[in-house]
Amino acid sequence: MSAPVIITVAITGAVPRKKDNPALPVTPAEQIESTHEAFEAGASLVHVHVRNPDESPSSDPELYARVQEGVRRHCPGMIVQFSTGGRGRDQAARGSMLSLRPEMASLATGSVNFPHGIYENAPDFIEGLARSMQAHGIKPEIEVFDLAMLYNALALVKKGLLAPDLHVQFVLGIQNALPARRSVFDFLRAELAALAPQATWVAAGTGRHQWEVNQWCLATGGHCRTGLEDNLRYDADRLAASNAELVRKIVDVAGSHGRHAATPQEARRLLGLAPGA
Numbered sequence: 001m002s003a004p005v006i007i008t009v010a011i012t013g014a015v016p017r018k019k020d021n022p023a024l025p026v027t028p029a030e031q032i033e034s035t036h037e038a039f040e041a042g043a044s045l046v047h048v049h050v051r052n053p054d055e056s057p058s059s060d061p062e063l064y065a066r067v068q069e070g071v072r073r074h075c076p077g078m079i080v081q082f083s084t085g086g087r088g089r090d091q092a093a094r095g096s097m098l099s100l101r102p103e104m105a106s107l108a109t110g111s112v113n114f115p116h117g118i119y120e121n122a123p124d125f126i127e128g129l130a131r132s133m134q135a136h137g138i139k140p141e142i143e144v145f146d147l148a149m150l151y152n153a154l155a156l157v158k159k160g161l162l163a164p165d166l167h168v169q170f171v172l173g174i175q176n177a178l179p180a181r182r183s184v185f186d187f188l189r190a191e192l193a194a195l196a197p198q199a200t201w202v203a204a205g206t207g208r209h210q211w212e213v214n215q216w217c218l219a220t221g222g223h224c225r226t227g228l229e230d231n232l233r234y235d236a237d238r239l240a241a242s243n244a245e246l247v248r249k250i251v252d253v254a255g256s257h258g259r260h261a262a263t264p265q266e267a268r269r270l271l272g273l274a275p276g277a
């Protein structure tokens, strides 16, 4: 019997620009259309950053609300996850859209260097975001950019600030953070299985590592993340034509690993979320 794989599509991100790949969706209308195509291709969870008209990262709840509303209307049951990520955003505004009550939001449980600067998440700031997610009934996705973040998340479970059924994303291949090495991937998932047996997990490889990490996840029972946020290329020879094309790349090989793209209802069940529309 084939096992479901939740495919997350990270449609936009904070860094890539349209000039680097014109298929990158940046306006809410483009984001809704791109999400819909990815949903039809097999994605069941969308990870959302929003952009100002000049493409700079935004924290404007109004933009988040438009994307959320469009996805709910056009992609029945798809799980919406807002980024609380820091790049180009004011610290105080990073949780300002949680009042819109997306089903999920990202939560980085530590600080790390990114290619050009510090991704700063002080302990009290992390706890504040975790409390806000708890208050709004939002399931966090724990973003592990460096090793300590995994143990920090487990400490937050002990403190009662996170539920024990964690959903964890391992992010591999960002310069100055964790490398996309199979030994690192295997260590991270073994630690999570030992210390948080109820947890579900996904890994993301950035840039040229995306496809390799997708295949590791399919082979080892993890979930998959793809999308233009992490990687603008289909392969070494050409740019990705769309977020949907990157999703299809996973769907096309899932069967050979005994997996199938999770339906939104399967994804919700696996993540302990309420059934969708």
Ligand code: ZN
Binding pocket: 010, 013, 014, 047, 049, 083, 085, 229
């Ligand atoms: Zn993101």
